[in-house]
Amino acid sequence: GVSAEPTSGHFCGGFRVHHVSIERARVRKDSSTKKLINDAIMNNDFLKKLDPQHMREMVDCMYERIYTEGQLVIQEGEPGNFLYVLADGLLEVMQNGKLLGEMRPRTAFGELAILYNCKRTATVKAVSQAHIWALDRQTFQSIMMKSTQATQEEYFSFLRSVSLLRDLPEEKLAKIVDCLEIDYFDKGEYIIREGEEGNTFFIIAKGEVCVTQTTEGCTEPQEIKTLGVGDYFGEKALIRYDLFADLFNHLKMEKKLCFPSSNFNQMVGTYEELQAYLKEYVEELSRLEATKLLIAVIP
Numbered sequence: 001g002v003s004a005e006p007t008s009g010h011f012c013g014g015f016r017v018h019h020v021s022i023e024r025a026r027v028r029k030d031s032s033t034k035k036l037i038n039d040a041i042m043n044n045d046f047l048k049k050l051d052p053q054h055m056r057e058m059v060d061c062m063y064e065r066i067y068t069e070g071q072l073v074i075q076e077g078e079p080g081n082f083l084y085v086l087a088d089g090l091l092e093v094m095q096n097g098k099l100l101g102e103m104r105p106r107t108a109f110g111e112l113a114i115l116y117n118c119k120r121t122a123t124v125k126a127v128s129q130a131h132i133w134a135l136d137r138q139t140f141q142s143i144m145m146k147s148t149q150a151t152q153e154e155y156f157s158f159l160r161s162v163s164l165l166r167d168l169p170e171e172k173l174a175k176i177v178d179c180l181e182i183d184y185f186d187k188g189e190y191i192i193r194e195g196e197e198g199n200t201f202f203i204i205a206k207g208e209v210c211v212t213q214t215t216e217g218c219t220e221p222q223e224i225k226t227l228g229v230g231d232y233f234g235e236k237a238l239i240r241y242d243l244f245a246d247l248f249n250h251l252k253m254e255k256k257l258c259f260p261s262s263n264f265n266q267m268v269g270t271y272e273e274l275q276a277y278l279k280e281y282v283e284e285l286s287r288l289e290a291t292k293l294l295i296a297v298i299p
């Protein structure tokens, strides 16, 4: 019959896949989706042993698939090309025609054939329509092959090229690398909205960002300036939160290349140190009434 799993190469069409210079193909996800996939990985006895950085890469590279009721996701005995996370819906697991159990959302599966290069040990079928995140074998292997150290070095040399961080002592820069995350924005998508409460400091790793602001007498927000690779924004949030660090200790890491301000404080230094770094830039932003800044990626 027809194989449940396509070969990995045919799988990407139609998905929002981003190609980024220092990265492999990634699919943008909101923070609740990332958390769901991460929880699923951490719930899996085999996958939870993976390196956290590899895990993050896996989360970033998974792409979405919808299965209809009755459709096979995995066929026992076949070679395995994908690792999956169930986000929504219900699946059943069978072996030799016997029902072994059900799978509910926040479950990772299909890991055995991928990790141990064996045939699929069970059949997995959609009982209802199912919303599933998938990662193909080739991407999984390329993530695993890349050493954590190589990625760290890439981030390290990028951060070193950022004017704000150029003079930071090595060990502090290394700590920033540890808490760094990467986020992706489509052309025209807003990163920060005018008037919004900010909690994230951004450094642009690729592309350009357009800053606009509402001006009296104009209906459309006016373009103030363009930021490019190595430029940063959102630093006002860092300084504000630094003063209230206790309140923000629970802040999740949501955006990248960026870090939550509470962490930034622990990682990089005191408020005074940071302020010295940012003083000039913040003054410039104050002149522009930075609390009203609106930032978007240039279409």
Ligand code: CMP
Binding pocket: 074, 080, 093, 100, 101, 108, 109, 110, 111, 112, 113, 114, 119, 120, 121, 122, 123, 124
């Ligand atoms: P894999 O063998 O790659 O493909 C089938 C998947 O079903 C397997 O990985 C596991 O993720 C999952 N699986 C296997 N046996 C069971 C079981 N007894 N209960 C639940 N899930 C299982």
